[in-house]
Amino acid sequence: MFSYKLPNFIKKINTKNLCVVLTFLYVLSIIPMLVIGIYNWPSVDDFSMALQPHQTFVQTGNFFATVWSAFTKTIYIYNNWVGYFFSSFLTCLSPSIFGERWSALNAVIVIGMLTYGVMYFFDALFRRVWKMEGHMSYGLSMLTLLMVVQSMENGTTRAEAFYWWSGAINYTFMFGLSLAWIGMIFRFIYETDRFSTRRRVLRFVWICVLGFLLGGSNYMTALVMAVCSVLGLFILLMIKLGKFELKGNGNVKGLWVPFVCQLIGLVVSAVAPGNKIRGTAIGNISPIKVVLRSYYSILDVCVNDMMRWEVLLTLVIVAVIAWKMAEGMEYELHHPVVFAFFSFSMMACCVAPPLYAVSNVDAPRIRSTMWMQFLVLLVLTVVYYACWIRQNLQKTVAEEKDRFSLNSSTLLAVIVLFITFGSLLSIFVNPHYYSTTSAMVDLVKGNAKQYLTEKENRMEVFEDDSVKDVVFKPHTVRPELLFQSDMYEDATLWENTIVATYYNKNSVRVSK
Structure with missing residues (x-):
């Protein structure tokens, strides 16, 4: 064999600099997604759920009357549709x-809450509970958000997760808020010296109110939070009995x-009269089968269908960062098998409600929620095991506190280069591969602008009181992130009739 030597360009990576780079990449990646949101437009359930509040605002122009109308509509939904x-x-x-143009705020609100929830939860768990280094815990939240937002599967899943208000506020927003709630509980436990008695009481009240409200969120999120609540009560009981120790x-x-x-x-939500009415129209499956299918669905949907190559490589980066973070960790971890089973079970718990209700997890908003929770728990599992x-x-070699070792730095550099090269190939084949490139493509090609123009042209017809039976041509463009659904040729379908009611028309349809 022969020996050779190449120049070594790899230097030890500074932990703070890595955090700054990851933050820059995440912020850069969501800018096109927020920009394309300017061309967003309401669709389907946005017209039915918001019909009465919209009519109230049009008639009165009063914001508070509109909010009250939304409250009364919620009562109607609770009694007649869902809890x-x-x-x-x-x-x-x-x-x-x-106004339809206010839909530009949808992505800002939803992505903002998701970002805040992940960052707040990771900071509370890693810094406050596990006493780990702050910069790297912050970097882990950025990596997780990059995977959640950018590597979500192509198609309507992204549109329903971030832009379609009825899906995004119900699922993505609630998921981010639930993470923030758990983070608040962690910080309430360990930040006893940072707040005055008055502020601590106010935070406690807010946690209680938010907990009740999250019990009335979508059942995927509400059930997962209920499991966390039961687990929390069990831990508190064990602490009181002296079986567990709070370090x-x-x-x-x-x-x-x-x-x-x-x-x-959750109980208030579950006993809603609307659930019984809605339940008569769907076929439930047995609870045992739901549990088994929930575990299987994680493997079938999240792993087989949605897992992507760059996510696997990013998880290696997560492991390297976690390995470094373990240096300053004050507590020892002793239960890897229990934690893995808990993590997998919490993933499955998220899937159980839609399986029980409609016997499938095909709806894009459900798949997006599965993906988000799957990745957050997967990152936690990787961190735990590392x-x-x-x-x-x-430990045989002392390492610098604020830098990765040369071997870790080399591994990080190789993975980043591979992800960069692979991403370029993937984008070349499919320009919509990442959420941000999908937004950029439709912005550059003018598809988003054309989509909004066609929506505004339709609005001119909707605002014309002389036209009562409306016929539109189909959209010529369908931006992936923005297009959730359109009306149909059959004017009697509910998607069409609700739009007709919303704009005070006799009928609305699309003709090909």
Whole structure:
């Protein structure tokens, strides 16, 4: 064999600099997604759920009367259709009720809450609970958000997750809010010295109120939060009995109240008369079969259908960062098998409600929620195992506190180069591969602008009182992130009739 030597361009990567780069990449990636939101437009359920509030605003121009109308519509939905009252109320308050162009706010609100929820939760868990280094925990939240937002499957899934108000506010927004709620509980336990008694009481009240409201969110999120609440009550009981020990300077006094509030919210949602009415129209499957299919669906949908090559490589970066973070971790991890089973079970728990209700998980908004929770829990599992393995291996070489080792830095550099090269190939074959490139393509080609122009042309007809039976041509463009659904040729279908009612027309249809 022969030996050779090449120049070594790899330097030890600074942890703070890595965090800055990841933050820059995430912010850069969502800018096109927010820009294309300017061309967004309401569709389908946005007209039915927000019909009465919209009519109230048109008639009165009064914001508070409009909010009250959304509240009364929520009561109607609770009694006649579905029980998740908090989700329904926010769905009825679509920005489009004040004018269709206000739909530009949809992506800002939804992506903003998702970003805040992930960042707040990771900071609370890794920094406050596990006492890990702050910059790297922040970097992990950026990596997770990049995977969640950019690597979500192509097609309507992205449109319903971020732009279609009725789907995005009900699922993506609630998922981000639920992460923030758990983060608030963690910080309430461990930030006992940072707040005055008055501020701590106010935070406690807010946690209780938010817990109750999340009990009235979509059943995927509400059920997962209910499992967390039951687990929290069990842990509190074990602490009281002296079986568990709360490490660190934490305080769990009265913490059972927000958990109970969340469970009460779910009960209020579950006993809604509307659930019984809606339940007669669908075929439920047995609870045992639901549990088994929930576990299988994680493997079938999240792993087989939605997992992508860049996500796998990014998870390696997560492991490298977690390996470094384990240096300063104050607590030892002892239960990798239990944690893995818990993580997998929580993924499956998210899937159970739609399986029980409609026997499938085909709806794009459901798939997007599965994807988000799957990735967050997968990142937590990778972090747990990387830290656990390092804690159980003898450390032989002292490492610099604020830098990765040369081997770790090399691995990070190789993976980044591979992801960059692979991304360029993937975008070349499919320009819509990432969410941000999909937005950029439709912006550059003018598809988003053309889509909005066609929507505005339709609005001119809707605003013409002399036209009562409306016939439109199909859209000539369908931007992936914005197009959720259109009307049909059959004017009697509910998607068409609700639009006709919304704009005070006799009939509305699309003719090919």
